[in-house]
Amino acid sequence: MEKKTTLGCVKQLFIATQTMRLSTQKIEVDHNGIIEDKFYNKNINRSILFSSTNAYNLLKKQNIQSSFGALGENIIVDFNPYDLILGTQILIGNVILEITAHCTLCNSLQKIDPTAPELLKNDRGVFAKVIKNGTITLNTPIYILK
Numbered sequence: 001m002e003k004k005t006t007l008g009c010v011k012q013l014f015i016a017t018q019t020m021r022l023s024t025q026k027i028e029v030d031h032n033g034i035i036e037d038k039f040y041n042k043n044i045n046r047s048i049l050f051s052s053t054n055a056y057n058l059l060k061k062q063n064i065q066s067s068f069g070a071l072g073e074n075i076i077v078d079f080n081p082y083d084l085i086l087g088t089q090i091l092i093g094n095v096i097l098e099i100t101a102h103c104t105l106c107n108s109l110q111k112i113d114p115t116a117p118e119l120l121k122n123d124r125g126v127f128a129k130v131i132k133n134g135t136i137t138l139n140t141p142i143y144i145l146k
Helices: 051-062 107-111
Strands: 004-016 021-023 026-030 048-053 073-078 090-091 095-102 127-131 134-137 141-145
Touching: 004 026, 004 051, 004 090, 048 051, 051 073, 095 134
Parallel strands: 048 073
Antiparallel strands: 004 021, 004 073, 004 141, 026 134, 048 127, 090 095, 090 141, 095 127
């Protein structure tokens, strides 16, 4: 059995449809991404976007109101995923994900506030790909695999 270091836990989950972002209790993932998500089987290295409660707290400190899901994420966690080194594998329930890239700034964040892209440049989130298929549910602990 591999050694595990606890990172935090899953706080919110979202699936993107063609028209909206839906909050959900669980997501099913396979090597092509999140099943039923509009980005499924588009780019496996950008299959899942993690953001953190920290990103929303940064906005709130600047009096910028936004609700969870506004950053386009699939999973909100209670730690800063930017602290993870690219290539790090994490375990969430029975699912193994690998961090593949930092989320780049995009103009869609300006819909929240004109200052949001610069404010979140190192805190918006990270992308991951699926290494081991399974189900991710709310409040599940997240571990770094060593």
